[in-house]
Amino acid sequence: MLEGHAVQGAASVGGALSPRDGGDQRALFKSADVALYRAKQQGGWRLFERMDDLEPVETPLSEPQLRLALFHGQLSLVYQPILNVTTGEIAGFEALLRWSHPTRGQIPPAIFIPLAEETGLIHEIGLFVVESACAAAARLSDRFRICVNVSTIQLSRPDFAERLLEAVARAQLPPGRLEIEIAEKAMLRDDLAAEEEVRKISRAGVSVSLDDFGSGYASLSHFCKLPLNRVKIDGPLVREAPARRECAAIVTGVARMARGFRMIVVAEGVETQEQFEWLRENGVGEAQGYLIAAPMPFDRLEAFIAAWSPAYLRRAPAAKALQA
Secondary structure, three states, rough: OOOOOOOOOOOOEEEOOOEEEEOHHHHHHHHHHHHHHHHHHOOOOEEEEEHHHHHHOOOOOOHHHHHHHOOOOOOEEEEEEEEEOOOOEEEEEEEEEEEEEOOEEEEEEEHHHHHHHHHHHHHHHHHHHHHHHHHHOOOOOOOEEEEEEOOHHHOOOOOHHHHHHHHHHHOOOOOHEEEEEEEHHHHOOOOHHHHHHHHHHHHOOOOOEEHHHHHHHOHHHHHHHHOEEEEEEHHHHHOOOOOOHOOOOHHHHHHHHHHHHHOOOEEOOOOOOOHHHHHHHHHEEEEEOOOOOOEHHHHHHHHEEEEEEOOOHHOOOOOOOOOO
């Protein structure tokens, strides 16, 4: 028990035998290290086997590596447009974090975000994301909002709202142009302190959206408890809606309910013209996905905005995005 919370620990162990796996200390440690990585992949413990040395070993990422990535500017943001379905105009952009590793190339967020959360680095990285996104938004027209994702761990920090609002102020960005996206699973714990941080942000004028709705964690109580401005429907549900009656019923039901709460529904993962037309006909307010555009670095945004026309979607082939 740590500060009233039950924490489970686990160990992975790799071993090597002498002289079978190495004739000296250096060779033995190398063999044991290879066995350790295999144990981390499979769980538990493992003795070195000769085949292990023939297979490529990808060293697990570590907290120092991620910290150095933040320090040396390996972390950056890309921006994916969000479209107003009714007008066909760009409404804003979602800021997405990327890690360009000098030897491994692009490391997916699904790999390094859990590491950031486990080590507590998510607070520093989250602040970096908010500051960078706000600075980018300040350089764009005031008709665009910028959206950033917020994790459960970030919300658990008592001064989260204060730090976020300070970052907005430093960028001289009106709070109404920032939106935080909270994944459904982030609110499963019914954390009253986290909910209060969300309310502080909302009272300051920052928009709040519930992300990945329909991903399996849904609770309609979130609509009543949180000061939500938007609900983002999970991509797989959106893609199935035109063809599957069950998915269509969920999307249209959420759209009707959102209107009752005066919220806007955003569809994620829109890839085809058919999906887009179906969303427009069924009351979905905004859309995001590769049909509109892939995520892009900031230096391409101005060209994308200048080239964009609502008429583009009417002539865009299925699953083809304006890539900028």
